[in-house]
Amino acid sequence: MSNGDSEETQTDVLLDRQRPKPTGGLVVIFREAAETAAQIAALEAGGLRASALPIVADLTDFMAAEREVCAVLTELGVAFVPECAPARAGELIGLLSDQEAVADTRPEFYLFATAPFQDTPERTWGVAAVGAVESPFTGQGIRLAVLDSGLDLQHPDYRERRVASRSFVPEEDVDDLQGHGTHCAGTAAGRPLDSGTPRYGVAPQAELYVGKVLNNRGAGRERDILAGMAWAVGEGCQVISMSLGAPVRQGETYNTLYEREAQAALSAGSLIVAAAGNESARSNGYIAPVGMPANSPSILAVAAVDQALEVAEFSSGGINAGIDGGGAVDLAAPGVGVFSALPLPREYGSLRGTSMACPHVAGCAALWAESDPALRGRALWDSLTQSALPLSADERDLGKGLVQAPGRGGPAAA
Known part of the structure; x- marks a missing residue:
């Protein structure tokens, strides 16, 4: 027609x-x-x-x-x-x-941070929705890598915390001037102050590894991203969070470059989690395909939901699912009004995007990895997808459902 x-x-x-x-x-x-x-x-x-x-x-x-x-x-x-x-x-x-x-x-x-949007603060609803508050696990002993725009090492929540870090961006240190990386690291493994700051980190006692693969403008060359992935695997990180990507066309297959590294990661006991992308305009009837590298079959792709546990307006969907085994959404997580750390002087704030959903899954993965030493690589992937809370939207949009922490024992609380 x-x-x-x-x-x-x-x-x-x-x-x-x-x-x-x-x-x-x-x-x-x-x-x-x-x-x-x-x-x-x-x-x-x-x-x-x-x-x-x-x-x-x-x-x-x-x-x-x-x-x-x-x-x-x-x-x-x-x-x-x-x-x-x-x-x-x-x-x-x-x-x-x-x-x-x-x-x-x-x-x-170049790949980019997956374009977060400012939103009204809904502080710790995401941590509650995935059951992290009720879980007996905190990520202790688990190495969790966040590959992004770095981390504000002077932030009060990280100044006294041991953080392993390395920059893969030429002529830039690991310090985060863009803000995206600090926010994502905070959601995955942030540890708030004792002064009343609400808990915003899913796995607050995980061993945090920060790889700066995006520059201070939020863009990263593929070679630097691949090097960061290999570094995290080499450091023995059981979970690797990547809130970055680039759009693909309908019908386009995954990128062999990322798939080979992701397969090597799974074999080494590392699980790579990536944001599905923010290119959809669902109110206008447009659903974008899951972007790269999340569309790789061996990378767990994460979509975003709002506080009503409905698919977020911007969240990319699995319309390329099944093409050479890639392109699907695997899980969903909170991605609207997500409260976390930001570089000084702002200190904290709320953002939205599949970038914010991805570290919720990475944090839950750290909790599951702590719960059972056998849960590594593909076994960890299977535990996350099999324990997910089914949602009303199609699997094309939200995969197996809302990611859940181990040991929460009840429906998600938004």
């Missing part, structure tokens, strides 16, 4: 405008059977210099030092080509795509 064609075209234009701009570098995905020597030879055939890099977390530092050398990630079968002129990038895509060892070559993009 002509009306449907027109609407689809308008949607495509909107998504193109939302897509992050390319960094100027390239991502090369090698075939799974290709040996390291064949991978390097394929890059050299394109006139490039290449070096094998066995530790993915060192990627950011390597490419900052070796600005003209391709980094071949031997663990994942992926390479990053440094920034070059658009004409040269186009030439390289053609040259590399002809190499037998290469499965795909594409531009590298």
Whole structure:
């Protein structure tokens, strides 16, 4: 029908405008059977210099030092080509795509914090809704990583707290000037002061690991995000929270780059949780697909609900579910009027977005991981989805339902 064609075209234009701009570098995905020597030879055939890099977390530092050398990630079968002129990038895509060892070559993009919105404070309703207040567990002994825009280390709730941190953003330290990372870390594992500040952290005694993968403007290169993911896995973090992403089109498959790292994480006993995205306009009848990297089959995708436990207006849905096994929403969590920490001088405030929902799930994952040492990787994923509170909306929109903490024993209290 002509009306449907027109609407689809308008949607495509909107998504193109939302897509992050390319960094100027390239991502090369090698075939799974290709040996390291064949991978390097394929890059050299394109006139490039290449070096094998066995530790993915060192990627950011390597490419900052070796600005003209391709980094071949031997663990994942992926390479990053440094920034070059658009004409040269186009030439390289053609040259590399002809190499037998290469499965795909594409531009590298920036990913972004998933656009939170200011809202009226509804302070700790989210912590209550997921049952964290009633749970006997606090996340003690569990390593929980938040990969975002960093953390305000001078915030009174973190100044005396031991926080492991590392910045993957060149020329920026881990301190959060943007605010997104501090808010998300607070929801996942914030520990309020004793002066009457309401509890806003789901797992307040988890061991907090902060990886700065988004810069002070809230944008991050894929290479830095991937390095942060590898760092968190290497540090033994049982839970990794990622409130970041980029839109995808209807019918678009997941990104192999993130799926390979997520599979490695699950095998190592780490669960990666990511925000589904905020691109929907449901009151206008538009539901956006789950964005990347949350659309990867091995990353747990989180949608947002409001205080009535209804799907949030902006929350992306699983309209690409089943395409090559990815694209689905797995769980839902509070994502409207979420109270948490913000960088000084604001100190606290409420935001909304699937960015705010994601750390609720990460916090609950830490509680489940504390409850049973066997709950790691895929087993932890299964416990979260099997214990979720079913909601009235379709599974396409809210997955298995509202995430629940272990041992709460009752319906969610909003």
